[in-house]
Amino acid sequence: xxxxxxxxxxxxxxxxxxxxxxxxxxxxxxxxxxxxxxxxxxxxxxxxxxxxxxxxxxxxxxxxxxxxxxxxxxxxxxxxxxxxxxxxxxxxxxxxxxxxxxxxxxxxxxxxxxxxxxxxxxxxxxxxxxxxxxxxxxxxxxxxxxxxxxxxxxxxxxxxxxxxxxxxxxxxxxxxxxxxxxxxxxxxxxxxxxxxxxxxxxxxxxxxxxxxxxxxxxxxxxxxxxxxxxxxxxxxxxxxxxxxxxxxxxxxxxxxxxxxxxxxxxxxxxxxxxxxxxxxxxxxxxxxxxxxxxxxxxxxxxxxxxxxxxxxxxxxxxxxxxxxxxxxxxxxxxxxxxxxxxxxxxxxxxxxxxxxxxxxxxxxxxxxxxxxxxxxxxxxxxxxxxxxxxxxxxxxxxxxxxxxxxxxxxxxxxxxxxxxxxxxxxxxxxxxxxxxxxxxxxxxxxxxxxxx
Amino acid sequence: xxxxxxxxxxxxxxxxxxxxxxxxxxxxxxxxxxxxxxxxxxxxxxxxxxxxxxxxxxxxxxxxxxxxxxxxxxxxxxxxxxxxxxxxxxxxxxxxxxxxxxxxxxxxxxxxxxxxxxxxxxxxxxxxxxxxxxxxxxxxxxxxxxxxxxxxxxxxxxxxxxxxxxxxxxxxxxxxxxxxxxxxxxxxxxxxxxxxxxxxxxxxxxxxxxxxxxxxxxxxxxxxxxxxxxxxxxxxxxxxxxxxxxxxxxxxxxxxxxxxxxxxxxxxxxxxxxxxxxxxxxxxxxxxxxxxxxxxxxxxxxxxxxxxxxxxxxxxxxxxxxxxxxxxxxxxxxxxxxxxxxxxxxxxxxxxxxxxxxxxxxxxxxxxxxxxxxxxxxxxxxxxxxxxxxxxxxxxxxxxxxxxxxxxxxxxxxxxxxxxxxxxxxxxxxxxxxxxxxxxxxxxxxxxxxxx
Numbered sequence: 001x002x003x004x005x006x007x008x009x010x011x012x013x014x015x016x017x018x019x020x021x022x023x024x025x026x027x028x029x030x031x032x033x034x035x036x037x038x039x040x041x042x043x044x045x046x047x048x049x050x051x052x053x054x055x056x057x058x059x060x061x062x063x064x065x066x067x068x069x070x071x072x073x074x075x076x077x078x079x080x081x082x083x084x085x086x087x088x089x090x091x092x093x094x095x096x097x098x099x100x101x102x103x104x105x106x107x108x109x110x111x112x113x114x115x116x117x118x119x120x121x122x123x124x125x126x127x128x129x130x131x132x133x134x135x136x137x138x139x140x141x142x143x144x145x146x147x148x149x150x151x152x153x154x155x156x157x158x159x160x161x162x163x164x165x166x167x168x169x170x171x172x173x174x175x176x177x178x179x180x181x182x183x184x185x186x187x188x189x190x191x192x193x194x195x196x197x198x199x200x201x202x203x204x205x206x207x208x209x210x211x212x213x214x215x216x217x218x219x220x221x222x223x224x225x226x227x228x229x230x231x232x233x234x235x236x237x238x239x240x241x242x243x244x245x246x247x248x249x250x251x252x253x254x255x256x257x258x259x260x261x262x263x264x265x266x267x268x269x270x271x272x273x274x275x276x277x278x279x280x281x282x283x284x285x286x287x288x289x290x291x292x293x294x295x296x297x298x299x300x301x302x303x304x305x306x307x308x309x310x311x312x313x314x315x316x317x318x319x320x321x322x323x324x325x326x327x328x329x330x331x332x333x334x335x336x337x338x339x340x341x342x343x344x345x346x347x348x349x350x351x352x353x354x355x356x357x358x359x360x361x362x363x364x365x366x367x368x369x370x371x372x373x374x375x376x377x378x379x380x381x382x383x384x385x386x387x388x389x390x391x392x393x394x395x396x397x398x399x400x401x402x403x404x405x406x407x408x409x410x411x412x413x414x415x416x417x418x419x420x421x422x423x424x425x426x427x428x429x430x431x432x433x434x435x436x437x438x439x440x441x442x443x444x445x446x447x448x449x450x451x452x
Numbered sequence: 453x454x455x456x457x458x459x460x461x462x463x464x465x466x467x468x469x470x471x472x473x474x475x476x477x478x479x480x481x482x483x484x485x486x487x488x489x490x491x492x493x494x495x496x497x498x499x500x501x502x503x504x505x506x507x508x509x510x511x512x513x514x515x516x517x518x519x520x521x522x523x524x525x526x527x528x529x530x531x532x533x534x535x536x537x538x539x540x541x542x543x544x545x546x547x548x549x550x551x552x553x554x555x556x557x558x559x560x561x562x563x564x565x566x567x568x569x570x571x572x573x574x575x576x577x578x579x580x581x582x583x584x585x586x587x588x589x590x591x592x593x594x595x596x597x598x599x600x601x602x603x604x605x606x607x608x609x610x611x612x613x614x615x616x617x618x619x620x621x622x623x624x625x626x627x628x629x630x631x632x633x634x635x636x637x638x639x640x641x642x643x644x645x646x647x648x649x650x651x652x653x654x655x656x657x658x659x660x661x662x663x664x665x666x667x668x669x670x671x672x673x674x675x676x677x678x679x680x681x682x683x684x685x686x687x688x689x690x691x692x693x694x695x696x697x698x699x700x701x702x703x704x705x706x707x708x709x710x711x712x713x714x715x716x717x718x719x720x721x722x723x724x725x726x727x728x729x730x731x732x733x734x735x736x737x738x739x740x741x742x743x744x745x746x747x748x749x750x751x752x753x754x755x756x757x758x759x760x761x762x763x764x765x766x767x768x769x770x771x772x773x774x775x776x777x778x779x780x781x782x783x784x785x786x787x788x789x790x791x792x793x794x795x796x797x798x799x800x801x802x803x804x805x806x807x808x809x810x811x812x813x814x815x816x817x818x819x820x821x822x823x824x825x826x827x828x829x830x831x832x833x834x835x836x837x838x839x840x841x842x843x844x845x846x847x848x849x850x851x852x853x854x855x856x857x858x859x860x861x862x863x864x865x866x867x868x869x870x871x872x873x874x875x876x877x878x879x880x881x882x883x884x885x886x887x888x889x890x891x892x893x894x895x896x897x898x899x900x901x902x903x904x
Contacts, residue, residue, distance in 0.1 A: 013649030163617030197465030220473035
């Protein structure tokens with residue numbers, strides 16, 4: 001089996017078709033593409049950039065293997081010339097980007113590629129694939145973190161994530177956004193995302209009684225013991241915990257938490273809390289899971305449900321309310337001339353851009369300006385150089401650095417944007433210089449339309 | 453980088469925790485788990501099973517590498533005994549399943565695993581991950597195929613699919629469901645899904661004029677030439693096609709199609725058709741893309757839009773209206789005793805099951821019965837043996853066999869279920885023997901609850 005996630009052929013056929021056409025037409029001047037989101041999903045207030053690390057790794061390592069070239073050759077899709085040219089394919093361009101964990105908004109580029117046109121074009125499909133997904137998940141996870149107000153969140157969503165890579169990168173992106181960790185073991189191995197785990201209903205079912213299952217699990221896994229108590233009847237399960245706790249204590253085993261995974265979790269948490277407290281298990285915390293999302297989490301907190309942590313699965317790893325962002329990677333300049341797509345409803349701002357962010361005296365975000373590169377505005381520029389001539393400028397930040405950056409970014413959001421309800425949009429201005437450039441490009445397009 | 457999609461550690465931490473506990477408790481009798489969907493997504497009438505091939509390949513090849521074991525050992529999560537036991541881990545169980553492309557409904561198991569408990573439990577996470585995703589996409593794609601009424605459909609969704617594997621497996625699953633192919637090159641290489649491609653807006657923008665871009669592309673890619681005409685103005689783009697067609701014809705190049713990717717596609721298709729026909733380009737077909745789903749496709753057909761094929765991206769590869777299925781892999785029997793989860797709202801039917809499907813005289817599906825295995829009902833049994841003692845019973849069907857099977861299955865759906873609107877649910881009965889078994893399991897659970 002080919003290694004899918006690093007394969008040169010993980011792309012759209014038209015990227016290779018266009019490369020052949022660019023090469024034959026001699027179009028290999030410097031092109032500038034930018035990746036941005038066109039609009040926020042409904043109900044959302046902000047986005048969190050993620051995936052840059054995987055994007056840069058992709059660009060650094062992108063080259064066809066001999067097998068890839070042999071397959072391309074026999075596929076009959078492309079000319080022998082293209083295949084020969086691909087033998088020396090490397091990405092030699094520049095990248096400027098917002099660091100992972102940065103909060104951003106529609107029309108703000110989070111990544112710019114500057115490279116010979118055939119290269120800059122070719123990388124489009126996988127670059128979008130990588131930046132889109134982690135940004136999608138980090139943006140969703142940040143809402144959950146805000147809703148949970150400091151309670152622990154754990155990613156339980158590998159099973160319904162869309163494949164292996166989605167499960168892994170969702171664990172990474174949600175950790176950047178403030179999750180405590182993930183159930184995904186490979187995410188701990190590959191990214192250092194702390195792995196968490198409890199037990200499944202099937203474990204309880206495999207034993208003749210719930211008590212026997214709890215004791216067997218406790219003996220085998222005495223550290224960080226979490227017992228799942230809803231397999232048959234949640235309140236009866238809580239009473240069972242109270243019954244076996246002294247016996248476990250005598251063996252030196254502490255029950256850390258119980259997990260509820262079904263039913264009316266808010267109401268059950270209250271009755272389970274009462275049962276545990278009355279039974280001398282006041283130190284046992286309550287962990288809830290099962291179809292949760294940020295709306296449910298906020299509802300539990302509003303009703304005062306005594307829940308100490310949440311396992312979130314499907315709604316996180318599929319970003320279920322908005323499983324895709326309306327994003328694009330668009331040509332903004334070619335051979336020194338700014339470019340612009342004018343397709344109905346999809347027009348783009350042309351040229352190389354920078355995003356400047358202003359803060360108020362309390363350190364809260366006070367407004368952004370998108371402008372042409374080299375037209376400084378007040379505040380802090382968000383895009384910074386990260387790759388030159390195909391080489392990274394510095395080692396990748398650690399995941400915990402990206403996580404801190406995200407925490408800081410989310411903390412600086414205006415209060416209204418921190419709610420899970422849709423608020424007044426954050427103010428993103430388009431500068432005069434960018435508007436002037438767009439007009440200039442329009443005049444160029446109109447002239448060339450007349451020329452034809 | 454580890455190969456993510458075949459990694460032994462691509463699982464939830466609790467699977468390893470439970471394995472350690474099962475081993476220490478000596479619980480390794482035969483367990484039976486079944487994978488099923490609990491309920492249809494809103495607005496849906498049926499599901500299409502897919503992913504069995506990847507699931508079987510996963511089971512056949514599942515074993516930890518030395519690196520995996522070394523990492524597990526130093527992770528500190530598990531006992532040395534578990535790590536030693538994992539050295540010889542193989543899946544040695546049996547699998548019965550519905551073949552890929554089979555239409556199915558809630559409460560009908562599509563796959564059953566029969567294996568020693570630690571194995572049967574361990575495979576849960578990745579089995580769900582694989583079966584869920586392809587079933588999700590095949591089910592979504594089948595609706596698009598029905599809506600398109602024979603028009604060509606192509607998967608354009610790699611860029612917004614959730615990672616590499618999602619893009620690849622979505623291409624495979626949608627092909628099984630009747631798509632003509634995918635833009636994804638690696639899907640052709642890995643699965644033989646035919647690759648299709650046109651050109652991007654950036655190609656048009658890179659040239660000084662749309663006409664120059666069209667000519668450069670036509671010269672480089674004269675076969676199956678499709679021109680993208682909406683970069684600046686769709687109707688002007690169509691007129692450009694009419695203007696350059698004679699010149700290209702003189703060079704022996706035929707324009708096969710134009711692609712529209714923005715604006716009011718239905719109305720634009722009508723005006724573009726008129727421009728092409730009036731300009732002697734009646735043989736040039738119209739291909740539409742850009743934010744399409746089955747509802748849009750049905751709307752275009754209803755309004756008589758002259759569109760000959762559709763490229764479908766995000767809504768397909770993310771199953772945007774329902775990015776996850778409410779599915780589960782549940783313990784149904786252990787050590788010869790049927791088991792049942794009774795959690796609120798998540799109760800399951802116990803024991804090993806079979807699904808029988810009846811057909812009317814016209815070959816249309818007339819009702820299913822879910823029953824205990826070994827209780828034959830009228831019609832055709834849908835679950836069949838596919839793996840015994842860890843070995844496949846026969847070579848995997850080819851992708852085109854699975855595709856034919858899906859076409860036949862969808863063709864045999866009752867007419868009402870073939871619409872994209874929600875219809876009266878298909879009739880799935882629970883047999884008397886299965887109800888009796890559930891009652892028996894309940895009595896067993898209640899007895900053991902009293903015992904404690």
